[in-house]
Amino acid sequence: MRILLAEDDPSIAEGICASLRHGGHAVDHVAAGNLADAALRDHAYDLLVLDLGLPAIDGSEVLRRLRSRGTGMPVLVVTARDGLPERIRVLDLGADDYLVKPFALAEFEARVRALLRRASSRGKPELVLGRLRLDLPGHRAWIDQNPLELTAREFGLLEALALRADRITSRTQLVEALCDWDQELTDNGLDIAIHRLRRKLHGSGTGVRTIRGLGYLLEEMAEAGNDPA
Template sequence: MRILVVEDDRILGEAISQRIGRMGHGLDLAQTGAEANQMLALQEYDLMLLDLNLPDMTGNQILQNLRKKHSSTPVIVLTARDEIKDRIELLDLGADDYMTKPVDFGELEARCRALLRRSQGQAQNTIEYGNVCLDLQACTVTVKDNTIALKQREFRLLEVFISHTGRVLSKEALIEHIYNFNENPNASVIEIYVARLRKSLQGSDIHIRTIRGLGYLLEKHHA
């Protein structure tokens, strides 16, 4: 999944980015409101972590503009404010969750997982499709209750496929979900990951079909 961190404190922003990055998600860091708005105009994100106190504008303005564009991107606000009226204002502006600083990284990871689950229509930390089950917290995959070994990017790629069943996903769309702005992978890297996933999923009842000229489609084997 692709996550945007908006935080003007470079040390904190990089610490959050490293922590979330270890979860295997594509991640971008903006330190000003202008940078954040530019990234939001170019890229659709699966989640945004938003600081309120930015040097050029408030996080409230970014959130308000985002919702005016009818974007459903989940937003966790990071704030030093702890007044009830502040929380009400943030939720009314369209925030999905908030955390007061200093943040606990373990709790932040859990809240990220919860919002990503909710945005995908999942109530649990697991996603199932056919006889394949992804545990989003443990980052493990099982096929018929047998654990299969996947590297982190392969796991996230499978998560993207299962979260978008019924949709053909282009190589460019897949790259956008799992890589950062400062990474420039060749589209052929997706072919490599897809080939590895196909091999790993040989014992399952799902497969990744190539739609020539368009991309890939995850589907179940026909009985």
């Protein structure tokens, strides 16, 4: 998953970014509201972690603008502002959850998993494609009952394809899903990741098909057509 963090406290931002990246997510960080608003307009994210007390544009205004564009992206507000009236105001603006600083990272991570689970699998705890089963927030996959051992990059690739299982996913979309602003993924690196994922999916009844000139499609297929090479 790709997450945008809008937080102006460097120490808090560093801890949150480390936690999210350790969980296998790509994370972009901005420290001002106007930068958050621009990033949300220019990039596709799966979750926004939003501080309210941002410079340039307040976090509440970032949230209002996001919802005014009709975007249903989940938003987790993390703020030092406490009190029931403030929580009600922010939830009414369109936030999905609200966490008061200081907070335990374990609770933050649990709330992130819950929001991503609801958003990515439409309330279902898992996605199932043939004999392949995925727990997206938990970053786990199985073929039948057998765990599928994947690297963080391989799981991110499978996740990006699984969320668009009925549509073609372009190379650009895959790169954007796998990398944050501080990372790069070469064409060769993407090809290697796709090759390795295909080999690990061999025997699952689900494979990655290349649609020449357009991208890739995750689909159920006959074993004879699921060539790991």
